Amino acid sequence: xxxxxxSGGGLVQPGxxxxxxxxxxxxxxxxxxxxxxxxxxxxxxxxISFISSSGITxxxxxxxxxxxxxxxxxxxxxxxxxxxxxxxxxxxxxxCARDRQGWLDPWGQGTLVTVSS
Amino acid sequence: EIVLTQSPATLSLSPGERATLSxxxxxxxxxxxxxxxxxxxxxxxxxxxxxxxxxxxxxARFSASGxxxxxxxxxxxxxPEDFAVYYCQQRSDWxxxxxxxxxxxxx
Numbered sequence: 001x002x003x004x005x006x007s008g009g010g011l012v013q014p015g016x017x018x019x020x021x022x023x024x025x026x027x028x029x030x031x032x033x034x035x036x037x038x039x040x041x042x043x044x045x046x047x048i049s050f051i052s053s054s055g056i057t058x059x060x061x062x063x064x065x066x067x068x069x070x071x072x073x074x075x076x077x078x079x080x081x082x083x084x085x086x087x088x089x090x091x092x093x094x095x096c097a098r099d100r101q102g103w104l105d106p107w108g109q110g111t112l113v114t115v116s117s
Numbered sequence: 118e119i120v121l122t123q124s125p126a127t128l129s130l131s132p133g134e135r136a137t138l139s140x141x142x143x144x145x146x147x148x149x150x151x152x153x154x155x156x157x158x159x160x161x162x163x164x165x166x167x168x169x170x171x172x173x174x175x176x177a178r179f180s181a182s183g184x185x186x187x188x189x190x191x192x193x194x195x196x197p198e199d200f201a202v203y204y205c206q207q208r209s210d211w212x213x214x215x216x217x218x219x220x221x222x223x224x
Binding site for chain 2 (some may be wrong): 035037039044045046047050059060061084095097100101102103104105106108109110
């Protein structure tokens, strides 16, 4: 069964850092592009980052450029999101999702990040 | 950035009724549009890709159409499990963007 499980969320102060992980099972993560998407409380889905299967090509939404870094570890079959200089408006549930020619399928259950003092 | 505008924001219907959801793009996305279903506390799931193709395992009561800037998702006869929020998403250009969602609620 193809499955994605996020971890690493929690409470962090403004200006702090957090690293999210996404463990894949049932498929080889390095064969696919991968995405991070977030949902702030009471808001809709927001795509934030993509990494290609090779790991060479990366894209970010403007609001996280320079603060967030997407990466992958083939040996661990895992995806990561390093989040620095966190702001209140980064508070959200963060989902990882496999890329299927631009479509996101499947998605993980999400991990909650709360930025608050 | 391509902006996707969904309407209506909320659709109040009864089981068995037909639901029609709209997604309009700020510029042409050709057929590069998908629809997702999202239930509270669950992972979003892909329903439709390339504007009109049902994803694996999606029932035939879900259909979609459109190209360019105007797209429609139709649920022919609502089942209790269909009450959820639906999002459209484009892959025509970076950044990928989602619409703001349409909530289909029980009337």
